[in-house]
Amino acid sequence: MNGAKRWFFPDGYIPCGKRGYLASHESLCIMNVNKETAKIKIWFFFEDRDPLSHEVEVPPGRSLHLRLDKLGIPRCKPYSLMAESTTPVVMQLSRLDVGKEHHTLMTTIGYWEE
Amino acid sequence: MNGAKRWFFPDGYIPCGKRGYLASHESLCIMNVNKETAKIKIWFFFEDRDPLSHEVEVPPGRSLHLRLDKLGIPRCKPYSLMAESTTPVVMQLSRLDVGKEHHTLMTTIGYWEE
Amino acid sequence: MNGAKRWFFPDGYIPCGKRGYLASHESLCIMNVNKETAKIKIWFFFEDRDPLSHEVEVPPGRSLHLRLDKLGIPRCKPYSLMAESTTPVVMQLSRLDVGKEHHTLMTTIGYWEE
């Protein structure tokens, strides 16, 4: 199958800090090693308001590192992410947190379901 | 199912360091994308004493980033965490370790069971 | 079951750096939420020599954060770790890499099998 159709990442957060030109951000990384384009709906869940959604596509045999800070999601606000794909894919979420005096990364593969 | 009912995180530790107003902490991030409120019991296991527990709820369609340093768990003491939910959820545990000269993050999705 | 009997961590490495009293290290964190003591054999696999092993126990209802730099494993040498337990447990491996000018953490839940 080369993946799963649903992926979950509970710890989402786009930090507010920046250092020079580099802004803190998260990347939702998606790989589609199958022969069909993956059409993906991404849901953002919050602590205190209703979910938002966004759609992307990943062509066959391609990677996509989607910058989550460019989709209109508020910075400095905790959220969780669920993504639903028309075809099996694999997803990983990474965060870069930078500021005047720090620069740190964290990452995890997601929780998956068919 | 959109998740699992039991989640496990063996590496729990609330570091003692702080930098200015920012204190080291851990966040247990929980997402509930289903239609029922998730009632969750969190167990803290230690190396040298009996477990402690704490209860939270996550409403349907919501995220919760639970600060573990505000629950009365001792700082600087290794522990492990298990969480049991009445309905399927997904969990991720992240740690921020800061001090006068450092600021670092780490994260992982949990181990899950039904 | 509250866990699995076998856990695998391919990226093992005890860095050589230290900062003051703090030495780089890895912690293999094990949680046993069941009612029997977990007897665990840990195997270290190397790139260029035969495996080494070490045994630990984790009592029922307890956590153990095992410092891997205190077991006689050489520093600065890549390895992989497999752990076999008599009863189901959950494991996570974390690394602290420190030096004069850096202090960084990384972690992952392991790969598991029955």
Place this chain on the structure above:
Amino acid sequence: MNGAKRWFFPDGYIPCGKRGYLASHESLCIMNVNKETAKIKIWFFFEDRDPLSHEVEVPPGRSLHLRLDKLGIPRCKPYSLMAESTTPVVMQLSRLDVGKEHHTLMTTIGYWEE
């Protein structure tokens, strides 16, 4: 089985920074605890071009920490990685991102399939 035959890592990226002699890099760590040599084909998927591949072997009872920055993959270019092995293995991907003023690690176990 002591592993799985296919492993997936969506967030691949070899950063451009270096500090002194230390260059940013990624390590694909592979462990083979079985009795047969694992013959592994690694596929690199990109956002804007066709995949590349590379082959390695891991002998029985051995670890391999494969430096991905020494295989001809371009630096500073997002990618995703899939590895297919003739026999079950376990894989973890770690990134070291260094620069004049930063040094940070991140890691995750992969997504696996038979």
